[in-house]
Amino acid sequence: MPIIICPGIHAPELTNSFIQGCLNQASEKSVDILVYPEQGYLTLSTLHILHFLCDRLGAPSDRPRNKLESPVIFLCFSAGVIGGIGAATAWQLLGGHVQAFIAIDGWGVPLAGNFPIHRLSHDHYTHWTSAYLGMGENNFYADPAVDHLSMWHSPQSVQGKWVNPSVNFSPIKNYLTASEFLNFLLERYNRK
Numbered sequence: 001m002p003i004i005i006c007p008g009i010h011a012p013e014l015t016n017s018f019i020q021g022c023l024n025q026a027s028e029k030s031v032d033i034l035v036y037p038e039q040g041y042l043t044l045s046t047l048h049i050l051h052f053l054c055d056r057l058g059a060p061s062d063r064p065r066n067k068l069e070s071p072v073i074f075l076c077f078s079a080g081v082i083g084g085i086g087a088a089t090a091w092q093l094l095g096g097h098v099q100a101f102i103a104i105d106g107w108g109v110p111l112a113g114n115f116p117i118h119r120l121s122h123d124h125y126t127h128w129t130s131a132y133l134g135m136g137e138n139n140f141y142a143d144p145a146v147d148h149l150s151m152w153h154s155p156q157s158v159q160g161k162w163v164n165p166s167v168n169f170s171p172i173k174n175y176l177t178a179s180e181f182l183n184f185l186l187e188r189y190n191r192k
Contacts, residue, residue, distance in 0.1 A: 001071055001099065001190055002032045002057060006087070007152070008078025008105075009043055014153040018077075021156040022179040023186075031190065036080070043079045046086030053091060071099030073189055075182075077152045081106025089113050099189045102182065105151050110134055118185060120178055122151045127163075137164050140181045155179040 076084030111134035121127035123145035155178035
């Protein structure tokens with residue numbers, strides 16, 4: 001299953017650190033990690049991300065039926081959440097299957113789609129103020145708070161709370177890491 005990574009506006013080394021610190025377990029379980037290679041403001045571009053997907057995976061309308069049903073997961077950080085949510089929606093409108101959309105620190109970005117959405121935030125404030133802009137079940141926020149880039153370059157060391165808004169916004173499990181939470185989600189969707 002392809003995991004589409006849409007980084008933010010930061011040094012590419014941080015994305016490499018994220019993959020090493022968080023996705024090593026997932027990469028052992030038949031997933032294909034595709035990192036959107038553009039930097040700077042192109043991370044905001046839905047069209048550029050969609051073009052990247054079509055180039056790597058083929059346009060959904062051109063794919064055989066069995067490939068069309070093959071799901072993708074979007075895992076986006078910061079400014080990449082803006083371009084990523086548009087690309088995920090467009091991918092689905094073109095006939096592709098979006099298994100889930102995971103937004104890491106996409107503060108201020110409205111999230112909606114006909115697919116599961118999860119938010120991870122670097123602090124309690126960002127988490128709750130983003131909740132009004134859309135989130136699904138099973139989300140995470142850092143506790144204690146960390147700086148914004150820590151969520152990306154070292155998720156394995158970010159402690160926090162797993163919350164589920166369908167259960168009155170109460171923590172499900174205290175003090176797991178962002179990496180553990182992400183791997184739980186990826187494992188869950190890899191089984192479907």
